[in-house]
Amino acid sequence: MFDYDLVIIGAGVGGHGAALHAVALGMKTAIIEAADMGGTCVNRGCIPSKALLAAAGRLRQLQDKETLKALGIAVEQIQVDRAGVATHAQEIVAKIRGDLTRSLERLGVTTLPGWGKVVDPQKVSITQDGQETLVTAKNVLIATGSYPWVPPGIEIDGQTVFTSDDALKLAWLPPWIAIVGSGYIGLEFADIYTALGCEVTMIEALEHLMPTFDPDIARLARRVLLEARDVETKVGMLAQKITPGKPVVVELADAKTKELKEVLEVDAALVATGRLPATENLGLEALGIERDRRGFIPVNPQFNVLKNGEPIPSLWAIGDAIGTMMLAHAAAAQGRVAVENMLGQNKAVNYRAIPAAAFTHPEISFVGLTEPQAQELGQKEQFPVASVRSYFKGNSKAIAEGEAEGLAKVIYRSDTGELLGVHIIGAHAADLIQEAAAAIATQTPVQQLAEIVHTHPTLTEVLDEAFKRASLALTSQ
Numbered sequence: 001m002f003d004y005d006l007v008i009i010g011a012g013v014g015g016h017g018a019a020l021h022a023v024a025l026g027m028k029t030a031i032i033e034a035a036d037m038g039g040t041c042v043n044r045g046c047i048p049s050k051a052l053l054a055a056a057g058r059l060r061q062l063q064d065k066e067t068l069k070a071l072g073i074a075v076e077q078i079q080v081d082r083a084g085v086a087t088h089a090q091e092i093v094a095k096i097r098g099d100l101t102r103s104l105e106r107l108g109v110t111t112l113p114g115w116g117k118v119v120d121p122q123k124v125s126i127t128q129d130g131q132e133t134l135v136t137a138k139n140v141l142i143a144t145g146s147y148p149w150v151p152p153g154i155e156i157d158g159q160t161v162f163t164s165d166d167a168l169k170l171a172w173l174p175p176w177i178a179i180v181g182s183g184y185i186g187l188e189f190a191d192i193y194t195a196l197g198c199e200v201t202m203i204e205a206l207e208h209l210m211p212t213f214d215p216d217i218a219r220l221a222r223r224v225l226l227e228a229r230d231v232e233t234k235v236g237m238l239a240q241k242i243t244p245g246k247p248v249v250v251e252l253a254d255a256k257t258k259e260l261k262e263v264l265e266v267d268a269a270l271v272a273t274g275r276l277p278a279t280e281n282l283g284l285e286a287l288g289i290e291r292d293r294r295g296f297i298p299v300n301p302q303f304n305v306l307k308n309g310e311p312i313p314s315l316w317a318i319g320d321a322i323g324t325m326m327l328a329h330a331a332a333a334q335g336r337v338a339v340e341n342m343l344g345q346n347k348a349v350n351y352r353a354i355p356a357a358a359f360t361h362p363e364i365s366f367v368g369l370t371e372p373q374a375q376e377l378g379q380k381e382q383f384p385v386a387s388v389r390s391y392f393k394g395n396s397k398a399i400a401e402g403e404a405e406g407l408a409k410v411i412y413r414s415d416t417g418e419l420l421g422v423h424i425i426g427a428h429a430a431d432l433i434q435e436a437a438a439a440i441a442t443q444t445p446v447q448q449l450a451e452i453v454h455t456h457p458t459l460t461e462v463l464d465e466a467f468k469r470a471s472l473a474l475t476s477q
């Protein structure tokens, strides 16, 4: 009856994850892609940024003469080849894009190049080189992702004023760069640019830097990642106009009063102010589907698209296009769950257990609630909240590695021991957080976590220490 069991629009990490899961479960699947296979993460996001950060990290280690001396190592001369760093990132992108494309082919997913548009909840048009074809499917999944949001007043020329899309090409190294936005993308680029010798001014419209992080982590991150690196910060300031050129002119206004406060003349500006969903021209309006103010597609917890608040049984949406948690692994998890729901399950994603990380040096990671969020929930639902900290400077492996700056914070219910949130800043924090994510996913309380034996000496003992402290606090109440 239908051409396919499932047609997916968008071959980013979300669409790819859904496609692989669907074929594994026996669904005849096709995926439509208008641009590069792999989407944002592979081509303009996670992968190239982590490749640049890998170079930045090595460089920082080599530049850290004091730690090297303590280890008995002296490095005489360090040379950085900007083009080499950029090529490394692009080669990795090409490799991973190739692997991803081949994995779809190998497993029998049909790839349909072109622009996909929903004609009705079981029919999609694909336009390529002016030719339109129609395919029918039992289920249609929208996984069209997102693109950088550029606030009004900021002009992008791609050379001197750019978003992460162009910054990842590392076409040149501006001596002085303004980074607008102190979210994880802004922070990661500040790490890359400062390692490569650029001067950075970070501009944040809100009153606090890194507004989404737990306050204790943001405080330490500010000290270690910004102040120690002479990154100038301008908080509560709105970059209300940025004009490309030589120099780039940045007009800064008070974020509250909008009164012009300062004009910076810098060599470049990176705009990292967030992302908007790529949901235009998808045919949604014609179907009577209203997107929210910013363009995100409304879905229910099972990922059915909502029309007037009611789920459309055969139309689904996931990933950055719905905006619940704009991360690659969240998109992939949503894709898998949506596919299972197409087959009659009734699953949802537990966002509380999905970790997130900033791959700065040192890294920052978290899962679950921040302390203010946990306190607020505790007040609402009438349960007590407590937190404990443990420090990398008390960890043998961190000391041996010369990377003893860092902290882990564990937030839990002080009546039941339920883990509410874990936040880490320190070496390999992005890897360390997985144990906490697994604990939240499996609802393992701190009393049980404290009994799990951790390898010695490893950085995992930082969390072990925190779990033991929390457990002790619970028993000695």
Ligand SMILES: Cc1cc2nc3c(=O)[nH]c(=O)nc-3n(C[C@H](O)[C@H](O)[C@H](O)COP(=O)(O)OP(=O)(O)OC[C@H]3O[C@@H](n4cnc5c(N)ncnc54)[C@H](O)[C@@H]3O)c2cc1C
Pocket (backbone or CB within 6 Å): 009, 010, 011, 012, 013, 014, 015, 032, 033, 034, 035, 036, 037, 038, 039, 040, 041, 042, 044, 045, 046, 047, 049, 114, 115, 116, 117, 143, 144, 145, 146, 164, 185, 278, 281, 282, 318, 319, 320, 321, 326, 327, 328, 329, 330, 331, 359
């Ligand atoms: C600089 C940067 C660094 C990042 N680092 C990380 C990280 O370290 N870890 C992490 O988890 N996340 C990271 N992210 C976020 C991550 O990239 C996204 O959350 C993820 O890519 C979202 O996946 P998606 O499948 O929803 O959409 P996307 O990856 O954006 O893919 C959507 C695809 O749909 C295609 N498409 C759109 N409309 C149509 C249409 N009508 N027809 C056909 N095709 C269409 C697009 O061309 C695109 O290929 C980063 C993002 C950026 C920008």
